[in-house]
Amino acid sequence: MSGRLVVVGNGMVGQRFVEALRARDQERRWQVTVLGEERRPAYDRVRLSAFFDGVSAEELNLHTPDDGVELRLGEPALAVDRARRVVVTASGEHPYDALVLATGSSAFVPPIGGADLPGVFVYRTLDDLAAIRAHAEGRRTGAVIGGGLLGLEAANALRLLGLDTSVVEFAPRLMPVQVDEAGGAMLRRYVEELGVTTYLGVATSALRPGPDGTVGALELSDGRTVEADLVVVAAGIRPRDELARAAGLPLGPRGGVLVDAGCRTADERIWAVGECAAVEGTCHGLVAPGYATAEVVADRLLGGAATFPGADTATKLKLLGVDVASFGDAHGATPGCLDVTFTDPATRAYAKLVLSDDARTLLGGVLVGDASAYPTLRASVGGPLPAPPLALLAPAGGAGAGAGALPAAAQVCSCNAVTRADLDAAIAGGAADVPALKACTRAGTSCGSCVPMLKQLLDAAGVRQSTALCEHFDAGRQELFDIVRVRGIRTFSQLIAEHGRGRGCDICKPVVASILASLGTGHVLDGEQASLQDTNDHFLANLQRDGSYSVVPRIPGGEITPEKLIVIGEVARDFRLYTKITGGQRIDLFGARVEQLPQIWRRLVDAGFESGHAYGKALRTVKSCVGETWCRYGVQDSVGLAVALELRYRGLRAPHKLKSAVSGCARECAEARSKDFGIIATETGWNLYVGGNGGFRPRHADLFATDLSTEALIQLIDRFLIYYIRTADRLQRTAAWIEAMDGGLDHLRSVLVDDSLGLCAELDAAMARHVAGYSDEWRDVLEDPERLRRFTSFVNAPDVPDPSISFAVERGQPVPARGAPPGADGRRQPVALGLPEVRR
Amino acid sequence: MSAPTMLAWTAVCPLDRLDPDRGVAALVDGVQVALFRTGGELYAVDNLDPVGGAQVMSRGIVGSRGGLPTLASPLHKQVYDLTTGRCLDLPGVALRRHEVRCRDGLVEVRLRQEE
Secondary structure, three states: OOEEEEEEOOOHHHHHHHHHHHHHOOOOOEEEEEEOOOOOOOEOHHHHHHHHHOOOHHHHEOOOOOOOEEEEOOOOEEEEEOOOOEEEEOOEEEEOOEEEEOOOEEEOOOOOEOOOOOOEEEOOOHHHHHHHHHHHOOOOEEEEEOOOHHHHHHHHHHHHOOOEEEEEEOOOOOOOOOOOHHHHHHHHHHHHHOOOEEEEOOOEEEEEEOOOOOEEEEEEOOOOEEEOOEEEEOOOEEEOOHHHHHOOOOEOEOEOEEEOOOOEOOOOOEEEOHHHEEEOOEEOOOHHHHHHHHHHHHHHHOOOOOOOOOOOOOEEEEEOOEEEEEEEOOOOOOOOOEEEEEEEOOOOEEEEEEEOOOOOEEEEEEEEOOOOOHHHHHHHOOOEOOOOHHHHHOOOHHHHHOHHHOOOOOEEEOOOOEEHHHHHHHHHOOOOOHHHHHHHHOOOOOOOOOHHHHHHHHHHOOOOOOOOOEOOEOOOHHHHHHHHHHHOOOOHHHHHHHHEOOOOOOOHHHHHHHHHHHOOOOOOOOHHHHHOOOOOHHHOOEEOOOOOEEEOEOOHHHOOOHHHHHHHHHHHHHOOOEEEEOOOOOEEEEEEOHHHHHHHHHHHHHOOOOEOOOOOOEEEEEEEOOHHHOOOOOOOOHHHHHHHHHHHHOOOEOOOOEEEEEEOOOOOOOOHHHOOEEEEEOOOOEEEEEOOEOOOOOEOOEEEEEEEOHHHHHHHHHHHHHHHHHHOOOOOOHHHHHHHOOOHHHHHHHHHOOOOOOOHHHHHHHHHHHHHHOOOHHHHHHOOHHHHOOOOOOOOOOOOOOOOOOEEEEOOEEEEOOOOOOOOOOOOOOOOOOOOOOOO | OOOOOOOOOEEEEEHHHOOOOOOEEEEEOOEEEEEEEEOOEEEEEEOEOOOOOOEOHHHOEEEEEOOEEEEEOOOOOOEEEOOOOEEOOOOOOEOOEEEEEEEOOEEEEEOOOOO
16 A cells, blocks of 8 residues: 555654654655644643643654654644545645544543533643643632542642642542552542542532632532632543544444554544544553554554554553552452452552462552552563562562563563563663663653663673773772772772772773762872872863863852953963853863963962862853843842852862753743753742753753752752762763663652652761862962972973964964874874974 | 984983872973883883874873773873883874983983884
């Protein structure tokens, strides 16, 4: 088959289908037109609620432009004329040789009085969420009709919007589809502790308007009234099958476009994927089965014979901060099945496993409170138990049992349907780490919950993910940090004698230098430490290509007085330095020779400047916008905060450079989200973002905490920085550090906010020591003749300038004079000035 | 390897001016020499980085690789064997070595011709 393909719907599954088809259709047999009802291209609806955490619509975007696909947004299909094979829209007709319906579903609003009042919403699209946010402004109470998965998400959103929130659920427990009675009871305790009121086993009989004509209250079937200025209806979804219905296509028994196992409708040219499809009569409301249908149709359209593999309805999510997971036969519907349950009121964890009648096969289960065992358990459904049930259920037991015990057919990544056999094949083919596995199998690239299992499978396959730093140390950076810290080691020689071998190298020496500096063991150029320093730290300046150095004085927050600007100008003029404004809002002075560095710094220090640590793997700058002091839009004093942060963290050495910025309002002029830690002002405080960077692989920082007071913000950053310094790998920036962390950002939050590892007091104390112990490195050099002695051009001719450094003039400033181009032997001839020719 | 030159030994600095594993540069008959003291031995090589073309080798990190004493370029981290001058990362690249000794507490250098 080939020709014109029309896809109706650009949701998650519609988009996935187009990508799957395009990836396989190398010969471009299909010319694709996509009709989308919404005005935005496909976005990640699973993460819809992240919109309220400040994640932008752009970040949820799933669509990548493809020149082989015509995407027509805001153009809903109105009818399908099967006889003429055209899809009709408001702007015309789109002929097709094949038609794929990916219309998704719509929120089901039960027929109750008042459901059409202003202030009543569904929770389905970004536009819905934007409308909810707008309506919540200035209102006090909210209610959600429906206590399922979506309802609880909506309840959390209302809570975050500051509303006093209630949930009304018709079933006697929350999340009735996923969890059993005991799990629901545990869940209810968590939810109520968060201040959400629950009404269970009761229906909503009507919605009543308040004095302003918008919704004001819910009337319940038992006669009670629940006050609510805003109502979200999350009572389930219904497949969008109206196009198919009007075109005379058969529907499923409970709605949905009826398709066979190959996802084809009764019309051989029409297919259906995702939530609108009733595959052999059953609709599936989760994204994983939807993706499976997309793959099936992509395959079929190119001549394949794929069939729908059956739905994995397993779910794991964090609702209102509570881990909830359910998988397989969670309710024990299999005849003769056995339940093993585990309730721990202390840790507030509930778990249930459903086993076959001979207790050998895992059929399903429910986890509430602690879902760490979920990846292993879900992958074990239908197979033998990987460990005795109690070992699996005890906290962290699932992780302990390990993915290595899984059978080959077990699906490790359910989002992308990757089995253990697929992963083992990739490992045998040379994938040696998690990023490689992700790249070649797509496992772990959607929800990420299986990433710990990917590591376990690499371990099980005997792939040693060596953490050895270099040939001199078997330990990695984190371990070395702990060794140095806990055993009080103060020199490299002691460390390598007791925990390594050989004499060290350009990898381990700077790492140890950084660790010692982070722990505050004196000036970096004192004694043996001087021999460990990397290129720039060697002379506390930035080495340039010609052997000269650049100098960067600290300008906290980018704020500087005219007097200080004049000093920088005078120093640059007097030493004939090239000057350039940096991206971090300071001034870089280039072309200084080694022996000039102390003279330059003498002038700068006398004028009140101090080291900017541009040469160190250390805090660089905290950039700022001008903030509320001047700006018409600013809501907080961003410059003041940036200065305070830069002064607090100056001199802090880390596994890699650290950058920060503070923006005074949501317009984000300081580009804080491209920083390791970025702060954006809100009306009531500060939002903290972590893990951003520019550079080779730019990355936006993720929202870590919202509406913090200045004290709370600083405490959180203190902890973040010290934890990073203690546990990151060599040259690993914060983004990569968080990505590599088991549990990622959630884990980081639990460590730094909830103190799950009991570390916070120690982290706070470590930062307090840093702040108290700070001293300007350059002032300390100038005040010590032993340190100053190092800054000489030649040991036997300390006053002779390096004759190989010379300058030309470009745009009115000195720049390195380029010598003769490198010769055949790769050497560049130095330009000797005023000295005898050296070669004879 | 060519024969040593006829140049004289030049006293450069007292031995205690050389910190273990931290190089210094010296100017010997107009040639920039990088001097190192590591593992109880003295080494002298050209200060010129043969790859980067700048006079910076004295600022590199001294260490070892598989038992050989090494020096890493501070520009782009190519590693050289201090005993032969050979670059361990790039075939065909080498640092010119010079003779160095300690006499009466003084470090002395004698330049070599091209190797």
